[in-house]
Amino acid sequence: MLASVIDFLVTVGYFLIALGVLVFVHELGHFLVAKRAGIRVERFSLGYPPKMIGFQWGETEYCISWVPFGGYVKVAGMADVGEDETMGAPWEFPSKSVGIRMAVIAAGPLMNFLFAFAVFAVVYGVYGHDTMASTAVTPIEDSMAAAAGLEHGDVVLDVDGTEVDNSYELLRALEAGLEKGSVLTVQRAAGIRRIELPAASDAAYGIRILRPTTVGIADPGTPAAGIGLGRGDHITAVDGTPVVSWYDMRMLISARPAESILLSWERDGVAMTADIIPEERMDGDKRIGVIGISPFE
Template sequence: MITDILSFVVALSILVFVHELGHFLVAKRAGIRVERFSVGYPPKLISVQWGETEYCISAIPFGGYVKVAGMADVGTDEVTGEPWEFPSKSIWVRMAVIAAGPAMNFLFAFAVFVLMFYAWGMETVVSTSVDPGEDSVAAGAGLRKWDRVVGVDDSPVANVHEFEAALTLTAGQGMWVDVVRDGQIITFLLPPSSEERYGLEYLLSSTVGAVIEGTPAEEVGLQEGDRITSVAGVPVRSWDDMRIEISSHPDETVLLTWIRDSRPMETPITPVAHSIGDSTRGHIGISPYTTVQVGLGEAIRMSAGSVYSSSLLILDFIREIFQKDRYKELGGPIRIAMLAGETAQLGLRTFLSFLALLSVNLAILNLLPIPVLDGGHLTFLTLEAVMRRPLSVRQREVFQQIGLVIILGIMVLVTFNDLQQIVYHRVLEFFQ
């Protein structure tokens, strides 16, 4: 519990600091006076006056704010019309100040992904087994389901990342592909085609990508690249088939067979029992993923893709809340704190990944057109640009009150969901 709380405070403090820093930097750049920059909410613990701005660390760590001159919604003094006040600036400048917070969260997530990919590399599936779609270019060239790609144009291919890189280089101009089929290497010519990946889909075979330390797999000597062929006498080809067989033998010694460098091997192994919900399953400590190092340019490209795909995932979830009643899956501060604690215990890399995803989440949620959020302020400014006059004070107050009701309603819902999940798991534990 202590780890959860501390990890949550650290994560939230970092993300709020980054968000408010965006507002602060653009406001300063635009010549708008920033009276206070606070990490956390009052009462103040530490404050330093530097120029016109008071920098604070406050007692309540769940948030933070910047106090911009002339922004009444954050409790500043009455607007006087001074040129350094927020309302005195053009609509586009004010939009830039508001949008800078979410933009910084996107940039922060991007920077974290770059750091992770460059420092630790990227995870990719080691299996290169493929399934040519019916009537695809690959099928027409002679490839079959479960062919394993081992080379492209005389260059070896050891994982999906390397195969994707080779596909990018050929750019649909055709290529020679070496595959392993029934223990034999066969070469095929794929003709030029605009079909994505020449119609090939990936299959997750029972090939080991990584072996976890201190597990039965390490004890019996399994290595990356080993292709498991049977568990307890049951032939397996896909990762799911293998996983199901291993899961069904917790704490039971079974015979495991595999292929390494074309040589068949076998050994007894005892899957470790793990309780998952109300069932017990066996695990031996292997993963289909391996880690490959990438250069800075590749890390930047992949990070942009990660931010983009994370954004689409969050937007799809928001859409499905209204279309498929997924509101029960919404999590609040309690669930976020639990996830923060869990990822922190799994190591720095996992925690940073969680932090990057949470930063994207914060950016998108802040851009929703709900009054009191940045998206609400941008909506007001858009209306001002269209009507060529700002909303009246009374209109803004009404919309702000509606926004507060919406936010409070969401907070009640997610807190209820969190508590419901906790109670559910406690009841399960009690009856186990």
């Protein structure tokens, strides 16, 4: 019960922080354009009255108020409710031209748009495309790829002579070859094969990329943590059976609940092995084995 309350409060806290950032950016747009246009800004507030804390700097009072669901910029000659008394002074909002007043009002939404664009650009620049470090594939049943001879677990090395190192590069290369067809170089077991895919301008090849067997998290207190599995470890075999996808690995482990199996993996190029006993769990009316790992994201 206490954990649920804490989780709820944490969620509310994150929401208020995100809302506060958006409100700040929005009101900053109004503030900057008003200042630039020579309009006196009397108050910049995060939240609605009553005021919690604040300070005066020049002609503007900066404050944080108690009601957190919004904020406002108070400019001379403009009131949110009713009419503000005006003197016709040049620094008042009503004294400015229609174009300037429209610019002040529109600056808030525009600032939010620019902020969203900037955040997207930064996230894209830092994290790049959503991809997996895998070019292992499986053909969809009765697809063009299956008819061409592609098999489950084939690892694509290059497409039309261009090396591919991850799922994004593989998908881009396959899309580029749809209209004219492509030649794949794949590794299958210990051999290298060439798969010729015909042109498919009106359809897809029917290729699915397999999630690699790279460990993201080994939950504390689980069999995986007990043998020292950690983030980045690449599982290569389950009880002597090589695995190229997370699905294959999970199926082999789940079929052996409460039985000792030999798990093989690589860590920084070093081969490692250990015996592990999957915990027994119930999946409906079926017994399955789990070792407490989740995939690398």
